[in-house]
Amino acid sequence: xxxxxxxxxPSSIKVVPGTEAAQAAYPYYTQFxxxxxxxxxxxxxxxxxxxxxxxxxxxxxxxYVALGAFNTRVHVLPTAKGIDHRVINGRVYIGGIAVTDxxxxxxxxxxxxxxxxxxxxxxEDLYAQWKDKMKALIADAQALPTPSLPKYEPLETxxxxxxxxxxxxxxxxxQKQIEGYHRMWHHHFEFLLLGYGAYMTFFDxxxxxxxxxxxxxxxxxxxxMEAEIFRPDEEVKRLARRAVELGVxxxxxxxxxxxxxxxxxxxxxxKGRSWLAELETSRNPWFNVxxxxxxxxxxxxxxxxxxxxxxxxxxxxxKIKAGxxxxxxxxxxxxxxxxxxxxxxxxxxxxxxxxxxxQLIGLAHRVFPYVEGHKFYCEHWYTNxxxxxxxxxxxxxxxxxxxxxxxxxxxxxxxxxxxxxxxxIDLMLAWGIGGTPRGPAHWPALVAQRKAAIEExxxxxxxxxxxxxxxxIDDPAIVMLWGITRENLDAWLEDETENEKELKGxxxxxxxxxxxxxxxxSVAEMGRIQQGDILVCQVTNPTWSPIFQKIGxxxxxxxxxxxxxxxxxxxxxxxxxxxxxxxxxxxxDGQRIRVDGGRGTVTILDDEPVLEDA
Amino acid sequence: xxxxxxxFRDVGIVDRPTVGGKGGxxxxxxxxxxxxxxxxxxxxxxxxxxxxxxxxxxxxxxxVEALDPNDMGxxxxxxxELRRRVVEEPLPAEVETAILAAHGELGAGAVAVRSSxxxxxxxxxxxxxxxxxxxxxxSGTDMVQKVRECWGSLYSVESxxxxxxxxxxxxxxxxxxxVQSMVDARCAGVMxxxxxxxxxKSVITIEGAPGLGSAVVSGEVTPDRWVMGKITGEISVRDIxxxxxxxxxxxxxxxxxxxLAGDERTKPCLSDxxxxxxxxxxxRIERHYGKPQDIEWAFDKDGKLMMLQSRPETVWAxxxxxRPVAEPQANPLAHVMGIFGGGKR
Numbered sequence: 029x030x031x032x033x034x035x036x037x038p039s040s041i042k043v044v045p046g047t048e049a050a051q052a053a054y055p056y057y058t059q060f061x062x063x064x065x066x067x068x069x070x071x072x073x074x075x076x077x078x079x080x081x082x083x084x085x086x087x088x089x090x091x092y093v094a095l096g097a098f099n100t101r102v103h104v105l106p107t108a109k110g111i112d113h114r115v116i117n118g119r120v121y122i123g124g125i126a127v128t129d130x131x132x133x134x135x136x137x138x139x140x141x142x143x144x145x146x147x148x149x150x151x152e153d154l155y156a157q158w159k160d161k162m163k164a165l166i167a168d169a170q171a172l173p174t175p176s177l178p179k180y181e182p183l184e185t186x187x188x189x190x191x192x193x194x195x196x197x198x199x200x201x202x203q204k205q206i207e208g209y210h211r212m213w214h215h216h217f218e219f220l221l222l223g224y225g226a227y228m229t230f231f232d233x234x235x236x237x238x239x240x241x242x243x244x245x246x247x248x249x250x251x252x253m254e255a256e257i258f259r260p261d262e263e264v265k266r267l268a269r270r271a272v273e274l275g276v277x278x279x280x281x282x283x284x285x286x287x288x289x290x291x292x293x294x295x296x297x298x299k300g301r302s303w304l305a306e307l308e309t310s311r312n313p314w315f316n317v318x319x320x321x322x323x324x325x326x327x328x329x330x331x332x333x334x335x336x337x338x339x340x341x342x343x344x345x346x347k348i349k350a351g352x353x354x355x356x357x358x359x360x361x362x363x364x365x366x367x368x369x370x371x372x373x374x375x376x377x378x379x380x381x382x383x384x385x386x387q388l389i390g391l392a393h394r395v396f397p398y399v400e401g402h403k404f405y406c407e408h409w410y411t412n413x414x415x416x417x418x419x420x421x422x423x424x425x426x427x428x429x430x431x432x433x434x435x436x437x438x439x440x441x442x443x444x445x446x447x448x449x450x451x452x453i454d455l456m457l458a459w460g461i462g463g464t465p466r467g468p469a470h471w472p473a474l475v476a477q478r479k480a481a482i483e484e485x486x487x488x489x490x491x492x493x494x495x496x497x498x499x500x501i502d503d504p505a506i507v508m509l510w511g512i513t514r515e516n517l518d519a520w521l522e523d524e525t526e527n528e529k530e531l532k533g534x535x536x537x538x539x540x541x542x543x544x545x546x547x548x549x550s551v552a553e554m555g556r557i558q559q560g561d562i563l564v565c566q567v568t569n570p571t572w573s574p575i576f577q578k579i580g581x582x583x584x585x586x587x588x589x590x591x592x593x594x595x596x597x598x599x600x601x602x603x604x605x606x607x608x609x610x611x612x613x614x615x616x617d618g619q620r621i622r623v624d625g626g627r628g629t630v631t632i633l634d635d636e637p638v639l640e641d642a
Numbered sequence: 643x644x645x646x647x648x649x650f651r652d653v654g655i656v657d658r659p660t661v662g663g664k665g666g667x668x669x670x671x672x673x674x675x676x677x678x679x680x681x682x683x684x685x686x687x688x689x690x691x692x693x694x695x696x697x698x699x700x701x702x703x704x705x706v707e708a709l710d711p712n713d714m715g716x717x718x719x720x721x722x723e724l725r726r727r728v729v730e731e732p733l734p735a736e737v738e739t740a741i742l743a744a745h746g747e748l749g750a751g752a753v754a755v756r757s758s759x760x761x762x763x764x765x766x767x768x769x770x771x772x773x774x775x776x777x778x779x780x781s782g783t784d785m786v787q788k789v790r791e792c793w794g795s796l797y798s799v800e801s802x803x804x805x806x807x808x809x810x811x812x813x814x815x816x817x818x819x820x821v822q823s824m825v826d827a828r829c830a831g832v833m834x835x836x837x838x839x840x841x842x843k844s845v846i847t848i849e850g851a852p853g854l855g856s857a858v859v860s861g862e863v864t865p866d867r868w869v870m871g872k873i874t875g876e877i878s879v880r881d882i883x884x885x886x887x888x889x890x891x892x893x894x895x896x897x898x899x900x901x902l903a904g905d906e907r908t909k910p911c912l913s914d915x916x917x918x919x920x921x922x923x924x925x926r927i928e929r930h931y932g933k934p935q936d937i938e939w940a941f942d943k944d945g946k947l948m949m950l951q952s953r954p955e956t957v958w959a960x961x962x963x964x965r966p967v968a969e970p971q972a973n974p975l976a977h978v979m980g981i982f983g984g985g986k987r
Contacts, residue, residue, distance in 0.1 A: 105982055106979075106983050107982070107983070133983075137979070137983055140982060141975075141979075144975075144978070144982070145973075145975045148975050148978070149975070225978050225981045225982055226978055228981045229977050229978045229980060229981050232980060232981070233967060233968055236967045236968070237844075237967045238842050238843065238844035238845075239837070239840040239841075239842045240837050240840055240842040240844065240845045240869065240878065241842070241844050241845075241871070242871060242874070242876055242878055244874075244876065245844075245871055245873070245874045245876065248874070368873060368874070371873040372844060372873060375843045375844055375872075375873075376967075377962060378966045380966035380969070380970045381966045381967050381968070384966065384967070384968045384969075384970050384971070384977070387971070387974035387977065388974070388977060390974070391974060391975070391977075391978075504981050504982055508981075535876075535878070538876035538877055538878075624880075626876050626877045626878055626880070627878065627879070627880065
């Protein structure tokens with residue numbers, strides 16, 4: 029009997045011994061049940077590459093609540109409903125819910141055309157409206173006060189007849205913030221699938237017309253519309269320029285103590301304070317960029333940790349003083365893109381194809397500003413505000429002893445969102461009744477247990493998929509958002525025979541470069557990157573942009589040809605390979621590697637593992 | 643001066659009936675400003691003059707027309723006879739003087755002598771072959787001799803039997819011969835301005851190896867191979883092969899093979915910069931002709947890029963269907979149903 033290879037069944041995945049309680053603390057509807065063996069699941073390593081803290085699970089939950097609603101009920105995608113998710117050992121597995129009944133598909137096709145086509149036709153107006161909604165939502169979140177409990181209620185509560193005590197504000201702020209976060213994810217998915225769908229339609233056409241065209245050539249015909257993802261880097265350049273203009277640039281040196289630099293500038297008088305004022309302008313909103321992709325509470329922003337923009341200042345200042353033009357040549361980029369579009373058009377044989385091409389590129393250009401631009405508002409700006417607000421609750425609870433004598437504000441992320449609400453109510457109750465909260469006796473042990481579990485789970489790998497592989501993956505959401513295809517799954521099944529010296533990924537920007545790998549896990553490590561090093565990191569996003577002036581090439585675990593790393597690498601003309609899956613685990617810091625951005629391969633040249641730098 | 647000779651700078655594709663495909667193409671490229679090793683064409687008129695002289699002594703065309711293409715013995719015998727005559731019998735003085743004068747004007751250096759057929763079918767591999775190209779021809783006398791050998795190839799067994807089977811009138815059979823300065827090639831090869839494997843017009847495939855391009859064209863060596871985006875210039879495939887030998891000039895003329903060792907054997911024969919130069923020239927030529935091309939090129943020892951031949955790609959051109967990639971839709975939005983409708987529109 030020839031048996032196809034398949035992935036383990038969900039029921040065969042055991043909870044890591046000793047972590048059972050931590051596993052049980054995830055919401056009941058995210059636990060695997062026996063019926064789940066009937067379905068196919070894959071590990072969402074793209075969005076959730078690390079074990080999930082209990083609070084951070086809200087990221088998956090709120091996203092799938094919103095994604096599902098838009099696919100299933102709002103736009104009514106004909107063949108795909110939402111995406112179900114489960115968590116085991118901190119790992120998020122997801123599975124699409126497909127529509128297979130032809131009559132139902134037929135009905136949904138009609139609904140979809142009535143709804144989605146309206147969006148495509150009115151895209152610019154709806155997107156303008158979208159930005160207003162997002163800005164209003166962000167303004168609401170920013171307006172929420174820091175949660176605090178005074179000893180006595182301020183006098184105006186009585187003198188104005190407000191009639192609501194301070195402890196209520198805690199619940200109010202928390203619920204508004206949770207509500208806002210869910211709302212943000214609805215906004216996130218209002219356009220996303222439609223945007224990707226229009227892009228994929230153009231993409232498929234190009235692949236048929238030009239069978240050997242690279243993904244990056246197609247994306248270059250479409251990308252670069254939206255300035256927002258480049259804006260944080262632009263702001264760093266602007267501040268560097270201002271530092272030179274104000275004559276305060278001598279303060280910006282490598283490995284500077286940032287607090288001291290800020291204090292020195294403040295003492296410097298008018299010029300120093302002018303620069304500090306400029307810094308404040310840039311920080312809000314442009315430094316609300318996450319150092320990860322915003323899906324974990326510990327993906328901090330530039331605002332939370334200024335070391336990344338500060339690491340970039342010396343290089344930019346040097347270039348400005350040398351007379352190098354740092355301006356992003358927007359007009360030139362647009363001209364190049366238009367030329368590319370015209371050149372490919374010329375290669376088409378028939379007038380019919382030229383007409384179709386015009387229609388499809390027109391639609392892709394129309395939708396793309398959203399595809400590029402939404403991340404800054406959603407994953408970066410709003411998410412940063414959100415996690416910081418939760419951190420404020422963490423600080424309040426820590427202050428009240430909820431996490432024990434050694435407790436820290438970040439311990440709050442070991443509570444799931446419902447537990448956190450109960451802890452807040454515990455505190456509200458204790459404040460109100462003048463008694464002692466139960467939290468300090470309840471939470472420290474659980475926090476310790478979950479901290480240990482996260483660490484333990486991090487040591488264990490997990491299968492890339494679970495259950496029986498379906499014959500075809502034609503859920504457009506899964507194909508578009510995760511790039512999961514039948515071929516990928518077969519490749520995963522072949523994983524064992526793989527050459528450990530060569531990694532494959534998406535060819536993001538061509539060119540071949542050999543150099544020293546700097547495996548960087550967080551912003552804090554940015555300082556280790558030397559001129560000409562090859563950046564190896566898990567995921568790519570606007571935060572890292574300034575580092576591209578220093579590196580010789582870039583490699584990521586996660587991302588496709590449309591990822592931010594790919595886009596920025598192309599702007600800087602650096603070889604880049606993205607979405608290798610495991611560059612940060614296979615490549616040792618300091619090893620020599622070769623990046624071939626045209627072929628999408630990374631070769632490890634050193635045989636001997638290098639001792640990790642201290 | 644007679645019309646036995648035509649310079650590249652004076653001819654184009656339209657002159658194909660008198661200068662042949664190769665001559666016309668090299669003329670067209672020269673006129674269009676593409677770097678081509680300078681040279682001239684010994685026209686069909688020169689051939690006709692010579693053939694008249696042959697016919698005056700003994701029939702040529704009539705004998706070919708009387709040939710039974712299935713009688714291999716007779717064909718071989720006739721081929722031997724006619725080729726000997728073409729190579730040995732006196733060449734009319736006006737033709738010889740004209741081509742020697744042109745050769746003198748070209749300069750004293752070595753030349754390549756290449757047959758340039760006048761019919762579409764002559765592009766067919768069954769008709770023209772490597773034996774029609776002579777490289778590193780060092781003297782005027784040798785050059786004249788090689789021109790005769792090119793003419794003689796019209797009377798190869800394969801050529802004659804092919805014509806008979808196709809029933810081509812022998813009166814139309816003529817051949818032009820290209821004489822051009824030899825490129826002292828550091829490396830050379832071919833370039834297709836579409837993919838030979840998928841027919842994709844958005845890529846350029848380049849094959850090259852050290853030494854003369856003849857090694858690549860004849861398959862004597864496995865060339866390095868690259869696939870580049872025609873428009874973007876990105877290099878998506880780099881197959882660097884083990885190139886065991888290269889062809890170079892032989893003492894006293896002609897070519898010889900040299901074993902390669904070490905670096906030259908294993909390193910890419912072209913730099914990325916040279917690949918980009920090739921791509922740019924390939925694009926210009928393709929644009930000029932308005933269709934994908936099959937091009938021969940060489941980089942000389944000084945790094946100068948020269949084109950040795952460009953002809954329309956034929957394999958995929960015949961397969962190119964007029965059926966569009968995607969059926970046009972009245973409402974452009976209907977196209978998205980290909981993604982959202984489960985693959986059906």
